[in-house]
Amino acid sequence: MKMVKGQTFIKHKTIASIVTPLGEGGIGKIVVSGPEALNVVNTVFKGKGIDDLCDAGSHKLYYGHIHDRGEKIDEVILNIIRQGDSFTGEDVVEVNCHGGIRVVMRIYECLQAAGAEGVEWDSLLSQSLENSKMDFIQKEALQELVQARTKLGVKVLLDQSAGALSVALKQGLEIIERIKHSFSLRGDGENSQDESVSSLANLIGGLLKTAPFGVALTTPQVLVILGKPNVGKSTLINAILGEERMLVHHEPGTTRDYVSEFISIEGIPFELVDTAGMRQTSDMLEVMSMEMTQEQLLRADKVITVFDNSRNFDQEDEGILSVLSFWQTAKSSGELQQKASARAIIPVVNKCDLPAKLDKLRIEAALQQPVCCISALNKEGFKDLNRRLVQKFNMAYKPMRPIVFTKRQYRLLSKADALVKQEGDCLTAKNVSDRTFQVLDELKNIFKTCLEGH
Secondary structure, three states, rough: OOOOOOOOOOOOOOOEEOOOOOOOOOOEEEEEOOOOOOHHHHHHHHHOOOOOHHHOOOOOOEEEEEEEEEEEEEEEEEEEOOOOOOOOOEEEEEEEEEEHHHHHHHHHHHHHOOOOOOOOHHHHHHHHHHHOOOOHHHHHHHHHHHOOOOOOHHHHHHHHHHHHHHHHHHHHHHHHHHHHHHHHHOOOOOOOHHHHHHHHHHHHHHHOHHHHHHHHOOOOOEEEEEEEEOOOOOHHHHHHHOOOOOOHHHHHHHHOOOOOEEEEEOOOEEEEEEOOOOOOOOHHHHHHHHHHHHHHHHHOOOEEEEEOOOOOOOHHHHHHHHHHHHHHHHHHOOHHHHOOOOOHEEEEOOOOOOOOOOHHHHHHHHHHOEEEOOOOOEEOHHHHHHHHHHHOOOOOOOOOOOOOOOOOHHHHHHHHHHHHHHHHHHHOOOOOOOOHHHHHHHHHHHHHHHHOOO
């Protein structure tokens, strides 16, 4: 539905959407939004302290039960948000219930029977955009919020949905307009716009520095475990996961496929991938498994490469180092400036509880990184390993800090950053040229595209 000129809000159908993953939490949430939201929920809700939700105040909580034809379905807490305050621009009722699949679905069906149209989460966001209640970045934040894997991710995305990044980008637009206005008034003369250009460059640069952290929260980094057979990769991943997820066998090379699990370290999610051992073999199944290992390596953002402290450095270890050298070269042109630097490879020496035979200095010299000594069996040394996994991220997050959290945002701001650097002389020149205004218009369009999503 399109905006009508002079109309503040568009009246939509009343819709209901489940906004929490089914069966994945103790609390389930269904959002009802639209002109009849209060009446729809009134039909199935019996609460304490209120008879008619149409009399409810905005941002008020109400306790009660959902009923279906006289049967009590579940106890719930409603959060009422009136039209002018809600993120959709419509009256909103958030129904918070127990998180079991059956309960959530039963309430969802009751609300539909009462007159709401069941929809996907995106329909709520469409209402918000059409009613000018949020910009595209806030919509992206809410879309990512539904799939957030850590509490830190939820915290950051809630702040971005509340406008933290949007405010920073609007400040950038204001700076661009200020530069443009100063040129229009002066024509030429002193470089009074230098300070504004510097402020714009600093703003863009500061936002780009947040991208590795923000994108890691929404797109878990792929962390591949690499090593020759029987160095303890499966034992290591079991220790990281905190439980026996894989069968650990005494015979070398028994993990023939790759296994993927999601973990959280200091609030940063990772997709942890265990792969088949790397070695020369004529076994067709193992050849296929090692080809799969190569595929997983190409996806990897970080690699934990495991060596055995109780065995001498050998040709298989040398082969691992060659594979890592190839990986660094292949990943050197990746997005987000996450090039395969030395810090993206974490050399781990396992079985450090046993007498040492491994030449650790040879590994450190090849990878230009100190080794991390652990005993996966005894679960020792993991504090240092975890620290090294997240050391590239700025973990000191403060509320409402603007964070770049999608690759789309990163690419646009990188384009703006390159433009400011390439055209710096033009933007600070004493003599105004057509190119000056062209560059400013290009920057303005980049910022607007970031905010509006066109």
